[in-house]
Amino acid sequence: MDQKMDVYNKIQHLLADEPSDWLAESKRMEIEDNAPWLKTSQTVALRILGRLRELNMSQNELADKIGISRQQVNKWLKGRENFTIETLTRLGVSVGMTLEDLVKPFPKHNAMHMQEEKAEH
Incomplete structure (x- = not known):
């Protein structure tokens, strides 16, 4: 009976009218905890995107070349x-x-320029 009540209380809490920011807080903490690798991941993404543009290669072509799904790319x-x-x-x-x-890492001025270009596309 206690377990049923605990589940019931959790459901009631989830359905409550009061807003809860636990998900946003959790994501914020995760990003802060992983900030060093996140910055490197963004650098890699920008470099690959730039190189794809230079090669006139699509993300789908990259996925095919590596043998993975386009969703993963x-x-x-x-x-x-x-x-x-x-x-x-x-x-x-x-x-x-x-x-x-x-x-x-990109030089500061170059990184900002590439992020602006990425936002335009």
Whole structure:
């Protein structure tokens, strides 16, 4: 009976009219905790996007070349994916870039310019 009451209370809490920001707070904490890798992931995403543009290659073509789904490529190129060394290497090889090329930080002015370009597309 106590377990049923606990579940009932949880459901009532979820249905309450009072707003709860636990999900937003959880996401904020997760992003803050992972900020160092997140910045690198965004750098990799911007570098790959730039290289795809240079090669006139679509995300679908990249997915086919690597042998993965286009949805996975899309996740990677949103800059929120924690890459493995294998993934970084596969991405780099597929677009003719080294691991070092992919993760090298952008100069401040160049990073802002690339983010503006990404927002335009």
